[in-house]
Amino acid sequence: MAVTRRVSVSVIAADVEIGGSIKAAGELHIDGTVKGDITAAAVTVGAGGTVEGHISADNVLVAGTVQGGIEAKELSLTRSARVRGKIRSDVMTADIGAVVELEPPTAPTTT
Numbered sequence: 001m002a003v004t005r006r007v008s009v010s011v012i013a014a015d016v017e018i019g020g021s022i023k024a025a026g027e028l029h030i031d032g033t034v035k036g037d038i039t040a041a042a043v044t045v046g047a048g049g050t051v052e053g054h055i056s057a058d059n060v061l062v063a064g065t066v067q068g069g070i071e072a073k074e075l076s077l078t079r080s081a082r083v084r085g086k087i088r089s090d091v092m093t094a095d096i097g098a099v100v101e102l103e104p105p106t107a108p109t110t111t
Contacts, residue, residue, distance in 0.1 A: 014048050021053070028057075030064070037068075047080050054085075062098075069103075 008026035012018060016032035024040035030049040038051060042059040045051055049064035060072040062081040069085040077083065079097030086103050094100065 012049070014046075045081075047078075060089075 008024075010024055010026065010028050012028070012030045012032045012034060014031040017035070018033070019035045021036040022028065022034060022038045022040070024038075026040065027042040027044070028038060028040040029044045029046065030051060031046040032048075033050045033052075035052045037053040037056070039056045041057060042061075043055050043057045044061045045055075045064040045066060047063040051064075051066045051068065053068045054071070055066060055068070056071045058073045060070055060074070061076045061078070062070070062083060063078040064080070065082040067084045069087065070083065071088045073090045075087065075089040075092040077092070077094040077098040077100065079095040081094070081098040081100075083099070084101040084103075087100070
């Protein structure tokens with residue numbers, strides 16, 4: 001008999017605000033506000049969701065607002081997405097209407 005492993009999905013509802021970092025082994029869906037860094041297998045920022053911090057995940061879907069940065073293998077931005085910060089992704093798709101304000105890379109300092 002084959003064992004099926006289910007991936008958990010954690011939801012941060014629209015009326016919830018979290019201050020601090022979040023680590024999740026499964027998927028995280030954000031409709032509320034997170035002020036802190038997020039590490040998860042997959043992250044979805046819903047149309048009403050806001051993240052003020054860095055997101056690190058294999059798959060990231062943004063329909064809301066991210067102020068910080070995103071590091072993902074696959075990044076998708078819907079037309080309602082608003083992203084400000086640094087983006088590092090192997091594959092990125094953006095719908096027409098998505099707004100991205102990239103921070104320029106910083107030069108390494110020498111001593």
